[in-house]
Amino acid sequence: MSEVKFRELRNAPPMVVNFAKAVLRANVKPGNNPTLPEVGLRLNDVGLDAKHLAAYRKVCGFAADGKLPVTYPHMHAFPLHMALILENDFPFPAMGLVHVRNSITQYRPIAEREQLNIKCYLGNLTKVDKGYEFSIFTSISTGGERVWESESVNFFRSGGGSKGKKKEAPKPEPATDTVEWKVPGDIGRRYGAVSGDRNPIHLYPLSAKLFGFKRQIAHGMWSKARCLAELQSQLPAEAFSVDVQFKLPMFVPATVKFENKPTDGGSDFRLLAKDGIKPHLAGQIRTLGE
Known part of the structure; x- marks a missing residue:
C-alpha cells in the first residue's frame, strides 16, 4: 500500500448520515481482487463533552478519576471509522462487517481536559478462510505528543474457504x-x-x-x-x-x-x-x- 492521503475534517461525520450511507451501500460486492482506498481522515482539536463522558462511564462501569477511560478515545474515532468504510471505492458493505479483534496502546493517561487530534486510515487487507480481514488504524495525539493508538480488525465473509478437514479448536x-x-x-x-x-x-x-x-x-x-x-x-x-x-x-x-x-x-x-x-x-x- 502506498502513502495514505489524509483529508482534514472540520467536524465528526454525523452517525445518522453514516448509517444512511451504509444502507445505500448494502449491496456492494468485493469482486475478485478487492483493494482498500488509500485515504485517511484527520480531525483536530476534539474537546471534552462532560455529559457524554459521564454517560459513557455509566454504561460501561468506569469510575470518574479525572482521566479518560482507556477505551473512550474510540468513541471519537468511530465516526471516522464509519466514514472510511463508506468511501465510494471501499470494497465491502458496512453492514456485513464483523469486528473480530481490537488492540489499544495507551502511552500515558489522558486528562479529561486535553484536546485530541485524531487520525484514522485503512490497511492490512488479507484473504483469510471464508473471507477477508482488514484493519482500521487510529492514532491520537495531544500537543504534538502521541498518547493513544488502536487497531480494529474487521472480517467480511465472502464464502469459500478451505475444503479440508476443519481443525478442532482446543477446548x-x-x-x-x-x-x-x-x-x-x-x-x-x-x-x-x-x-x-x-x-x-x-x-x-x-x-x-x-x-x-x-x-x-x-x-x-x-x-x-x-x-x-x-x-x-x-x-x-x-x-x-x-x-x-x-x-x-x-x-x-x-x-x-x-x-x-x-x-x-x-x-x-x-x-x-x-x-x-x-x-x-x-x-x-x-x-x-x-
Missing part, C-alpha cells in the same frame, strides 16, 4: 475464580445511544433476526470496556497495551462470568458465558518495555 479451560455480571437486554440500545453505533443487530430481537441472529447481541467494544472498567484500579500508570479477541456473540439479556489472571507484566482476562466455559472475549494487558 477452553473452565473458569476458576470469576465475577458474575447480569447484562440487561437493553445494553445495546444504551451503549448505542452513547457510541452512535446503532447497528440493528444490537438493538431489538426483531432487528437482530433480520441479520441472522436469534436476538440482539452486545457490542464487542462495550464488552471490552466493561472488562477494563472491572480492572480500572489495576491498570498500569505507565504505557501499556490491551488486546482483545472477540469470540462468540453475547445474546442479551445474559449472565456472564469475568475472569482475570495476573501475569508477568500484565494480566490475561476472559469474559465467559454463564457456564464458565463458552468464551465471548479473551484479552491481554501488557506493559510496554523501554
Whole structure:
C-alpha cells in the first residue's frame, strides 16, 4: 500500500448520515481482487463533552478519576471509522462487517481536559478462510505528543474457504475464580445511544433476526470496556497495551462470568458465558518495555 492521503475534517461525520450511507451501500460486492482506498481522515482539536463522558462511564462501569477511560478515545474515532468504510471505492458493505479483534496502546493517561487530534486510515487487507480481514488504524495525539493508538480488525465473509478437514479448536479451560455480571437486554440500545453505533443487530430481537441472529447481541467494544472498567484500579500508570479477541456473540439479556489472571507484566482476562466455559472475549494487558 502506498502513502495514505489524509483529508482534514472540520467536524465528526454525523452517525445518522453514516448509517444512511451504509444502507445505500448494502449491496456492494468485493469482486475478485478487492483493494482498500488509500485515504485517511484527520480531525483536530476534539474537546471534552462532560455529559457524554459521564454517560459513557455509566454504561460501561468506569469510575470518574479525572482521566479518560482507556477505551473512550474510540468513541471519537468511530465516526471516522464509519466514514472510511463508506468511501465510494471501499470494497465491502458496512453492514456485513464483523469486528473480530481490537488492540489499544495507551502511552500515558489522558486528562479529561486535553484536546485530541485524531487520525484514522485503512490497511492490512488479507484473504483469510471464508473471507477477508482488514484493519482500521487510529492514532491520537495531544500537543504534538502521541498518547493513544488502536487497531480494529474487521472480517467480511465472502464464502469459500478451505475444503479440508476443519481443525478442532482446543477446548477452553473452565473458569476458576470469576465475577458474575447480569447484562440487561437493553445494553445495546444504551451503549448505542452513547457510541452512535446503532447497528440493528444490537438493538431489538426483531432487528437482530433480520441479520441472522436469534436476538440482539452486545457490542464487542462495550464488552471490552466493561472488562477494563472491572480492572480500572489495576491498570498500569505507565504505557501499556490491551488486546482483545472477540469470540462468540453475547445474546442479551445474559449472565456472564469475568475472569482475570495476573501475569508477568500484565494480566490475561476472559469474559465467559454463564457456564464458565463458552468464551465471548479473551484479552491481554501488557506493559510496554523501554
